[in-house]
Amino acid sequence: xxxxxxxxxxxxxxxxSRNIFKKGAWxxxxxxDGQRLSVQFASTGRQYQSYNVSFxxxxxxxxxxNSLTVSGYRSRQSNxxxxxxxxxxxxxxxxxxxxxxxxLKWPDDYFNVYNEVSLQHYDIQNYGNLFSFQxxxxxxxxxxxxxSRNSVDGFIWIRxxxxxxxxxxxxxxxxxxxxxxxxxxxxxxxxxxxxxxxxKFSGSWFKEIGNKFVLNYRSNxxxxxxxxxxxxxxxxxxxxxxxxxxxxxxxxGREIIALRGYENNSITPRGISGYVGGSVYDxxxxxLRYPVSLNPQAxxxxxxxxxxxxxxxxxxxxxxxxxxxxxxxxxxxxxxxFGLLGLDYGYGFDxxxxxxxxxxxxxxxxxxxxx
Numbered sequence: 001x002x003x004x005x006x007x008x009x010x011x012x013x014x015x016x017s018r019n020i021f022k023k024g025a026w027x028x029x030x031x032x033d034g035q036r037l038s039v040q041f042a043s044t045g046r047q048y049q050s051y052n053v054s055f056x057x058x059x060x061x062x063x064x065x066n067s068l069t070v071s072g073y074r075s076r077q078s079n080x081x082x083x084x085x086x087x088x089x090x091x092x093x094x095x096x097x098x099x100x101x102x103x104l105k106w107p108d109d110y111f112n113v114y115n116e117v118s119l120q121h122y123d124i125q126n127y128g129n130l131f132s133f134q135x136x137x138x139x140x141x142x143x144x145x146x147x148s149r150n151s152v153d154g155f156i157w158i159r160x161x162x163x164x165x166x167x168x169x170x171x172x173x174x175x176x177x178x179x180x181x182x183x184x185x186x187x188x189x190x191x192x193x194x195x196x197x198x199x200k201f202s203g204s205w206f207k208e209i210g211n212k213f214v215l216n217y218r219s220n221x222x223x224x225x226x227x228x229x230x231x232x233x234x235x236x237x238x239x240x241x242x243x244x245x246x247x248x249x250x251x252x253g254r255e256i257i258a259l260r261g262y263e264n265n266s267i268t269p270r271g272i273s274g275y276v277g278g279s280v281y282d283x284x285x286x287x288l289r290y291p292v293s294l295n296p297q298a299x300x301x302x303x304x305x306x307x308x309x310x311x312x313x314x315x316x317x318x319x320x321x322x323x324x325x326x327x328x329x330x331x332x333x334x335x336x337x338f339g340l341l342g343l344d345y346g347y348g349f350d351x352x353x354x355x356x357x358x359x360x361x362x363x364x365x366x367x368x369x370x371x
Contacts, residue, residue, distance in 0.1 A: 005048070009040035017055070034058055046080035060100075067101035069116075091127045093252075095120035095140075110151045116144045120253070122236075132235055136188040140236060140253065144169040152206060156299045156334045157291055158216075159208045169237075170197040173227040182230035196234040199223045209288075218285040222255065223315065225279070233313075238277025241311040242267040244344075244364040257283060258366070259309045261326025261346030266358035269313035280318045283309030292331075299334040307346070324350045324359070342366035 012029055015037040019030035029037070036056040043049045054071035078090035099116035103109070120140040127134055145168055152161035174193040175182060182190055204218045222239050226232060237253040242265050245258025254277055259267055268275045285307045292300040308323035330344030344366070348359030 003044045003047070005042055005044055007040065007042040009038065011036065011038040015055075017057075046078070048075070048077045050075040065103050067099075067114075069099040069101070070097070072096045087126075089126045090123075091125075092123040093120060094123075108149075110149045112148050112150070114144075114146045114148070116146075118142055118144070122252070132187040133191075136191075138191045138194055138236070140171065140194045142169050142171045156332075156340065157214075157294055157301060158206045159214055160206050162206065163202075163204045165200075165202045167200045168197070169200075171195045175228040175231055182228060190231050191235065194234050194236055195227055195231065196237055197225045197227070198237055199225070212290055214289045216285075216287040216289060218283075218287075220257070220283040220309075221281070222257075223280045225315070233279055235276075238279065239281045239311055240265045240268045240275065240277055241281050241283070241309055242358075243362075244366050246366065257281060257309070257311075258364075259283060259324065259326065260305070260307055260328055260330075260344050260364050261348030261359065261362055262324065262352070263355070263358040263362065266352050266355050267309065267311050267324050269311065270354065276313070278311035278313055280315050281309065281311040282318075282320050282323070283307070284323070297336060300331065302329070302331045304329050305344075305346070324348065324352070326359075330364075340368055 012031070013036050014031045014033070015035040016025070016030040016033035017035060018033065019025040022030065025031075035058070036054075038052070038054045040052040041050065050073070052071070052073040054069060057068045058065060060066045060068045072095070074092070074094045076090060076092045078088060081088040095118060097116055097118035099114055101112060101114040104111035104113060118140075122138040122140070124133070124137065125135055146165060147167075148163070148165040150161075150163050152158045152163055171194060174195050180189060199222070201221045202219070204216065207215045209215055224233065224237055224239070226234065235252070237255075239255050239257060241257040242259050242262040244260070244264060245256050246264075256265075265275050269278050270276060285305060287303050287305045289301050289303045292302055304327075306325075306327050308325040310319075310323045312318050326346045326348040328344055328346030330342060330346075333341045335341070342365065344364045345361065346364060347361050350359060352358040
């Protein structure tokens with residue numbers, strides 16, 4: 001977003017909540033039960049602040065690997081003015097979530113299921129044309145279920161196996177229980193309680209070629225639907241495709257999808273005031289990887305890739321073969337102090353209507369795994 005975002009975070013992977021009040025247990029925090037406590041703060045200064053805290057109990061009940069995760073977060077983006085200034089503009093997101101994970105025995109031992117309930121509150125004050133209303137609020141109460149299978153043989157350098165995930169996120173159909181005439185209702189009334197159903201699939205398959213090379217194929221799909229045609233698509237939870245997949249701000253539930261060889265978000269439907277997000281997208285990636293160093297303290301591998309994908313506002317326009325294509329090379333560096341860092345150079349072959357220069361050659365910097 002043209003700004004530097006500073007992030008400070010700390011994670012304790014062997015936390016013990018039962019020893020919080022135990023004398024002498026704080027060194028620096030109570031430990032010994034394998035629980036995970038994470039606290040993070042990010043900011044650009046007065047314009048943006050974000051706070052996150054999460055807690056995970058990996059052995060709920062103490063007998064089976066059933067996990068419980070509780071998290072809370074708050075972010076605020078503004079024009080930097082004080083709260084009592086009449087010209088202040090801000091967007092505040094506050095949320096909580098509770099999730100339960102369970103390892104499955106069928107169809108095999110690689111399957112997991114994770115269910116989560118989350119509640120988000122959006123508070124908007126004179127925030128330009130980002131949404132269809134400039135001042136107001138919205139609530140997002142949703143349930144998400146995710147079924148995944150993971151059989152890969154490593155974390156950074158993977159030789160074989162697969163990672164497959166299917167998720168469904170949905171809200172209650174609030175408009176079915178309301179007597180509001182949504183054909184004439186203001187947008188603030190329409191989106192007081194956001195309603196949608198969101199389907200996502202991701203798959204990644206690995207195959208070792210010879211003693212060195214690894215072939216990796218990935219595919220991703222996403223669809224955002226609605227219940228009531230008089231309300232239409234939710235302005236939240238949409239897909240933004242193109243670029244490095246990084247974003248300093250994820251303030252409206254949007255999902256940032258990387259597609260190398262193009263500018264950030266350039267493969268995204270646009271409205272009068274800018275990008276409005278898509279309701280359906282696809283993405284396909286083929287990578288050939290070669291290890292440079294497999295030292296656990298400094299794992300490095302080079303890669304070449306073919307990539308393609310697209311993003312549509314209406315599902316009726318969806319065409320899985322009509323994609324924006326790119327090719328390129330890159331490298332990944334894993335350092336314990338920083339995690340996984342990536343540098344890619346991609347060349348996008350297809351022009352984006354209305355955005356000259358968005359394709360062609362682009363360098364991309366990434367942090368963490370990009371799927």
